[in-house]
Amino acid sequence: MTLPGMTSAARPTDTHCPYCALQCGMRLRRIVSAGPDGPGVEVDERPDFPVNRGALCGKGRSAPAVLSRRLRLTAPLVRDPRTGRLREAGWDEALDRAARGLADAATRHGPDTAGVFGGGGLTNEKAYLLGKFARVVLGTANIDYNGRFCMSSAAAAQRAAFGLDRGLPFPLADVARTGCLVLVGGNPADTMPPAVRYLREQQAAGGRLIVVDPRRTRTAEMADLHLRPAPGTDLALALALLHLVVADGRVDDDFVAARTTGWEQARAAAMAHWPERAERITGVPVSAMRRAVELFCAAPSGMVLTARGGEQHSKGVDTVGAWINFCLATGRAGRPHSGYGCLTGQGNGQGGREHGQKADQLPGYRSIIDPAARAHVAGVWGVDPDALPGPGRSAYELLDTLGTDGGVRALLLMGSNPVVSAPHASHITERLRALDCLVVCDLVLSETAALADVVLPTAQWAEEEGTMTNLEGRVILRQAALDPPDGVRTDLAVLHGLAGRLGVDKGFPTAAEEVFEELREASAGGQADYSGITYARIRAEDGVFWPCPRPGHREPRHPGTPRLFLDRFATPDGRARFADVSHRPAAEEPDADYPLRLTTGRVLAHYQSGAQTRRTPELDRAAPGPFVELHPRLAARLGVADGDPVTVTSRRGRATAPALVTDRIRPDTVFMPFHWPGPGRANTLTNPALDPVSRMPEFKVCAVRVEAAGEGTR
Numbered sequence: 001m002t003l004p005g006m007t008s009a010a011r012p013t014d015t016h017c018p019y020c021a022l023q024c025g026m027r028l029r030r031i032v033s034a035g036p037d038g039p040g041v042e043v044d045e046r047p048d049f050p051v052n053r054g055a056l057c058g059k060g061r062s063a064p065a066v067l068s069r070r071l072r073l074t075a076p077l078v079r080d081p082r083t084g085r086l087r088e089a090g091w092d093e094a095l096d097r098a099a100r101g102l103a104d105a106a107t108r109h110g111p112d113t114a115g116v117f118g119g120g121g122l123t124n125e126k127a128y129l130l131g132k133f134a135r136v137v138l139g140t141a142n143i144d145y146n147g148r149f150c151m152s153s154a155a156a157a158q159r160a161a162f163g164l165d166r167g168l169p170f171p172l173a174d175v176a177r178t179g180c181l182v183l184v185g186g187n188p189a190d191t192m193p194p195a196v197r198y199l200r201e202q203q204a205a206g207g208r209l210i211v212v213d214p215r216r217t218r219t220a221e222m223a224d225l226h227l228r229p230a231p232g233t234d235l236a237l238a239l240a241l242l243h244l245v246v247a248d249g250r251v252d253d254d255f256v257a258a259r260t261t262g263w264e265q266a267r268a269a270a271m272a273h274w275p276e277r278a279e280r281i282t283g284v285p286v287s288a289m290r291r292a293v294e295l296f297c298a299a300p301s302g303m304v305l306t307a308r309g310g311e312q313h314s315k316g317v318d319t320v321g322a323w324i325n326f327c328l329a330t331g332r333a334g335r336p337h338s339g340y341g342c343l344t345g346q347g348n349g350q351g352g353r354e355h356g357q358k359a360d361q362l363p364g365y366r367s368i369i370d371p372a373a374r375a376h377v378a379g380v381w382g383v384d385p386d387a388l389p390g391p392g393r394s395a396y397e398l399l400d401t402l403g404t405d406g407g408v409r410a411l412l413l414m415g416s417n418p419v420v421s422a423p424h425a426s427h428i429t430e431r432l433r434a435l436d437c438l439v440v441c442d443l444v445l446s447e448t449a450a451l452a453d454v455v456l457p458t459a460q461w462a463e464e465e466g467t468m469t470n471l472e473g474r475v476i477l478r479q480a481a482l483d484p485p486d487g488v489r490t491d492l493a494v495l496h497g498l499a500g501r502l503g504v505d506k507g508f509p510t511a512a513e514e515v516f517e518e519l520r521e522a523s524a525g526g527q528a529d530y531s532g533i534t535y536a537r538i539r540a541e542d543g544v545f546w547p548c549p550r551p552g553h554r555e556p557r558h559p560g561t562p563r564l565f566l567d568r569f570a571t572p573d574g575r576a577r578f579a580d581v582s583h584r585p586a587a588e589e590p591d592a593d594y595p596l597r598l599t600t601g602r603v604l605a606h607y608q609s610g611a612q613t614r615r616t617p618e619l620d621r622a623a624p625g626p627f628v629e630l631h632p633r634l635a636a637r638l639g640v641a642d643g644d645p646v647t648v649t650s651r652r653g654r655a656t657a658p659a660l661v662t663d664r665i666r667p668d669t670v671f672m673p674f675h676w677p678g679p680g681r682a683n684t685l686t687n688p689a690l691d692p693v694s695r696m697p698e699f700k701v702c703a704v705r706v707e708a709a710g711e712g713t714r
């Protein structure tokens, strides 16, 4: 839509949506506005990009709204010590103050007390330089990122089973060709709408869709079979399905013998989880479990995809492991149109961890405790390997210890809004306030930026270049259609400015392609090898799938790897490893004081902490505030009608929001989306119990009590 006073000009730019892991292709047309918004862009379809084939959701279509100068930050802010308020400042003052804050912590309390918290929405180039900044400039072990809250459980389970973790080991379009798809705790109808076409194509071709979700979502409504376990019980369900596979003689013995190890233990564990026991734990009838196994095993091929519903648990790694076991035992892995995959979430959740934002990883998906990996990366960085710090704290543990003795005292935060999105958010807000210095780089004054000592306003997707790695492991290119407004710098320029002030003049370029060239070197020979990928190739090829090593002497150029594991898994012996797992309860089960389960998630219109989408007028109108989904029977018992305010209380606090009375939810469970701050903030309630391996918090289940809110709160 072109508003009066706008004219469109210039050549269109092919790029990608700034939001989720689908990284839908789009075409931007420049608009010159006479009004206060400044120049902007309009989004057109880009039907030739294979992942979304032109389709976009409302978030993608409306993404340009946040480019408006009225909605975003256009000058740095520093906290005035006299008034305690944020005031506008010049870039030099703001960068000086930020650098001093980080340096002071390190000098007074040791390098590990300066910390970095990143985000899965940052380009590979930013993530890479952020990791390098932490390890080389600050010399701190303490860098982690919000991807820890996202797909870290699936990553750990995939790595254990297959020796490698890439969201999907095949292109998304392969989903349309599988015989039976099991979707565990994912609601793509709301979270990746353009992907739904592949589910429809799959069903139109005679394939079956099984959805595992406690709620009857719009995705579940499409399913041939909907299993509705109580939140936090998927592990028991997956084990019982494997039990039935064994009991019915449906194990693919040849596949198990030829391509796996560890079956005997996995089999024994499954035999201890008989279906009647799982029915008591999950509430899923045995007959439905039988039907699921029949559909899955009768189909010529099969896939299991998990998303946050199955993963954001204190047993997320084991739960994903159990679903992988189910795939392996039935021979549905490492074969065409079959396999396990994870629907990653953020725009660059995948690349963000491959290149060094994660506490235990160096670029190229290398382990920070592997001497050879340290030597390689230190060589690229021109530093002594012994000078590189070791693994630091995981995201929640890093936030939980902010401002404490031995914890991080000065934090650089880029690309996350934990005041809204972290579990036990009121506690995390207190920790952020306890910092000696908080530096936030953001596009807008997020709830977290509002607590900062220094806020650095950064350029946005349509104004910058860089690569992103989507849920398929496809490396794509973000291209600039506009210049950033005056007063705004790119994240790369911020890192350059900080590094220089902290005494490192080289190695922090501001041109994205130059950073990518270094990233290629740093990743060369690692699992996530990007060394054969160039910006030119990405432009020419609709993206390139990693691993893509650089061609050797006289070798042809590597085509990239759309499909993994067809010949062998990435383990040392080439075999997939069964996980040895048993069911265990959630960290917090319902009891007399807190008799219900709360689960949390997303709505179509908003993205994550809502920092961008709540500022987008059409999305704000579509979903103006938080709500609590509750079943009509529960509502009747509480004397609550649709729209009445209800208070939800957990051991961590209370939240109040209007009731949304619906039979889409189980009577023993309530659901809240987590996109809003304030009294309806879902994360006031959530439990920061962590998975022992992935350190993923238990966002998807905690025990709560629900009451009609008093008249006074109306």
Ligand SMILES: Nc1nc2c(c(=O)[nH]1)N[C@H]1C(S)=C(S)[C@@H](COP(=O)(O)OP(=O)(O)OC[C@H]3O[C@@H](n4cnc5c(=O)[nH]c(N)nc54)[C@H](O)[C@@H]3O)O[C@H]1N2
Residues within 6 Å of the ligand: 020, 021, 150, 184, 185, 186, 187, 188, 190, 191, 192, 212, 213, 214, 215, 217, 229, 230, 231, 232, 233, 234, 307, 308, 309, 310, 344, 345, 346, 347, 599, 600, 601, 602, 603, 604, 605, 606, 607, 608, 609, 700, 701
């Ligand atoms: N509209 C929108 N789209 C997004 C995002 C967004 O914020 N908004 N964020 C992006 C990101 S970063 C991510 S990670 C993805 C997330 O994408 P999804 O994983 O699809 O999103 P969620 O809503 O968190 O959870 C999915 C489903 O899990 C179900 N669930 C809850 N508890 C359980 C449980 O114990 N077991 C099972 N089996 N299911 C359960 C919920 O009912 C919900 O329908 O979405 C991406 N896309």
Ligand SMILES: Nc1nc2c(c(=O)[nH]1)N[C@H]1C(S)=C(S)[C@@H](COP(=O)(O)OP(=O)(O)OC[C@H]3O[C@@H](n4cnc5c(=O)[nH]c(N)nc54)[C@H](O)[C@@H]3O)O[C@H]1N2
Residues within 6 Å of the ligand: 119, 120, 121, 122, 123, 146, 147, 149, 150, 151, 308, 312, 345, 346, 414, 415, 416, 417, 418, 420, 421, 422, 423, 441, 442, 443, 444, 446, 458, 460, 461, 491, 600, 601, 602, 607, 608, 609, 610, 611, 612, 674, 682, 683, 686, 699, 700
């Ligand atoms: N209860 C509950 N909580 C959850 C979840 C859940 O299911 N339930 N899901 C979790 C998951 S999966 C995720 S991924 C997290 C996400 O939650 P957050 O980590 O808070 O992610 P965003 O809201 O995307 O925050 C991104 C922030 O960075 C800014 N930003 C965006 N792009 C850029 C950029 O390029 N540069 C800079 N400097 N800033 C940028 C945005 O304006 C915004 O303020 O939430 C987690 N929290």
Ligand code: SF4
Residues within 6 Å of the ligand: 017, 018, 019, 020, 021, 022, 023, 024, 052, 055, 056, 057, 058, 059, 060, 061, 191, 192, 193, 194
């Ligand atoms: S599905 Fe994801 S990438 Fe595609 S337009 Fe929507 S938010 Fe953007």
Ligand SMILES: [Mo]
Residues within 6 Å of the ligand: 149, 150, 151, 344, 345, 346
């Ligand atoms: Mo996520």
